[in-house]
């Protein structure tokens with residue numbers, strides 16, 4: 168670990184800015200803290216609202232992330248109000264949180280970190296706290312006391328595992344009172360606190376103590392997981408197995424609420440899951456309690472003799488999930504106390520981390536980011552286990568401590584503060600022809616409602632632009648760009664394999680891609696005719712078949728929405744190839760509704776008309792041809808269509824997207840085999 172402090176960066180800064188700088192230095196190093204872990208503080212004299220000088224502490228607010236801290240994420244508390252608490256014997260979490268709320272100097276500032284009292288009771292200007300992998304690896308060890316003594320001598324205080332709160336804070340404060348020469352505090356199963364007369368020395372002391380742990384670990388033995396037990400499958404086989412097994416797994420872990428999956432077969436994961444001791448070590452427990460919130464106490468380890476065989480893997484998944492849920496429920500019942508009036512109902516009993524030896528790791532979450540956070544944390548769990556093994560024997564929290572961490576009322580309270588989920592949250596949608604026009608409007612609309620979107624189109628660059636827009640607006644992982652031609656069986660198959668790997672499955676298909684060749688039947692070339700059938704009929708067949716297979720493997724239903732056209736019920740002259748091929752698409756949609764109702768899979772059609780904006784369908788040639796057919800000048804064509812409908816409305820791609828959203832969502836849960844016009848009202852095109 169490198170000391171990254173740079174004096175030239177802080178020359179003009181006030182103390183709070185220096186705290187921001189130090190926080191980011193710590194936050195940017197994932198071997199120190201991950202996703203919201205750790206905290207930092209300073210104590211300086213400030214003026215309160217009555218302009219009196221008071222001793223104040225700035226500390227990281229709860230729920231913020233060190234790597235991206237800004238000034239307003241640090242609440243300011245009056246230490247004169249806090250320090251008398253040190254005289255108390257005990258204090259409940261709820262009382263502590265309420266008390267600290269009263270110590271805030273600025274109304275409306277964020278809730279201070281749960282470790283605020285610990286910072287306050289350390290009599291130093293600046294305090295830094297991390298969950299450094301190397302330090303945790305030393306503490307999560309059968310022989311922790313001796314190991315820590317060897318590494319740190321009498322430099323640090325070692326405090327046994329206790330959940331953050333009053334008791335732990337007081338214990339640390341007392342340790343420092345007794346031995347003011349300590350340079351840091353190591354909290355077992357948790358992390359490291361250091362301090363200094365300024366932010367720089369708190370940081371440098373931190374890095375120095377972490378470096379000592381790292382040096383000690385690197386002097387340990389190397390074969391940490393007992394060497395390989397089996398060879399991983401080759402990369403192609405791993406990817407194939409992952410794609411084949413993911414939807415069944417997603418269905419199994421989504422029985423309460425849909426989950427998004429993420430597949431990971433990086434070298435570190437493969438080494439661990441293919442090792443001699445991986446299974447035993449993975450069952451010991453998490454590196455720290457705050458990891459367990461994301462990963463649960465234990466991963467699901469699948470035992471499969473032939474991981475390349477999809478049948479065997481599917482069976483192992485079903486058995487494994489049943490076993491996991493049983494064990495989780497037993498653990499919950501054994502540790503929840505019947506008399507406890509605060510007893511919380513059992514949380515979702517499904518694994519967040521699933522390890523398949525020879526293949527890789529799936530992590531699950533409410534969205535792609537949550538699944539990624541869990542994966543990041545498990546990478547560090549593997550690292551901590553490996554480091555602990557290299558200097559001793561890995562241990563973790565007791566089953567009761569793990570229960571108390573997962574069912575900690577303060578943590579559960581945080582969950583209730585999360586904003587309500589959007590309508591399509593946790594769902595995965597694939598949209599064809601999504602680089603522009605109607606398809607793009609649908610992709611943006613479904614994403615804005617919380618869906619993860621696979622953006623597909625023959626226009627690869629357009630695909631990537633739309634996916635990038637969705638990610639910028641809605642967050643990391645919320646879209647993938649998958650260029651494909653719907654008429655190519657191979658390209659369709661590959662894109663769906665990618666979706667299986669990217670999100671673990673699919674809930675919504677919007678089959679939209681289409682073309683519109685112009686010409687009377689006796690003047691159409693057979694090639695144009697065939698191309699219309701390939702894209703407007705076979706294209707829908709190919710993507711629908713792939714989507715239905717995934718949905719059946721998941722066993723959680725699904726919704727298919729086909730973009731038809733007003734021309735199906737009301738065809739026009741010189742548009743034969745289009746009208747015929749689109750009519751076949753609609754018939755396909757109805758057959759799908761008939762065949763798949765029993766699986767909860769719905770299939771509906773939206774019939775738009777005259778959507779000009781951003782559409783590739785309306786080429787110059789078609790505009791000219793349609794203008795001629797209707798006997799209007801080409802520049803009056805849009806007005807002509809507008810005047811033709813009952814509402815005299817211009818119809819936009821967004822109007823179509825709104826109808827698709829309705830049919831994709833559970834609001835239309837009882838509708839299948841239907842056709843919905845979005846055309847401003849065209850009498851001859853009324854569905855009948």
Ligand code: ZN
Nearest residue numbers: 205296357358
């Ligand atoms: Zn902590």
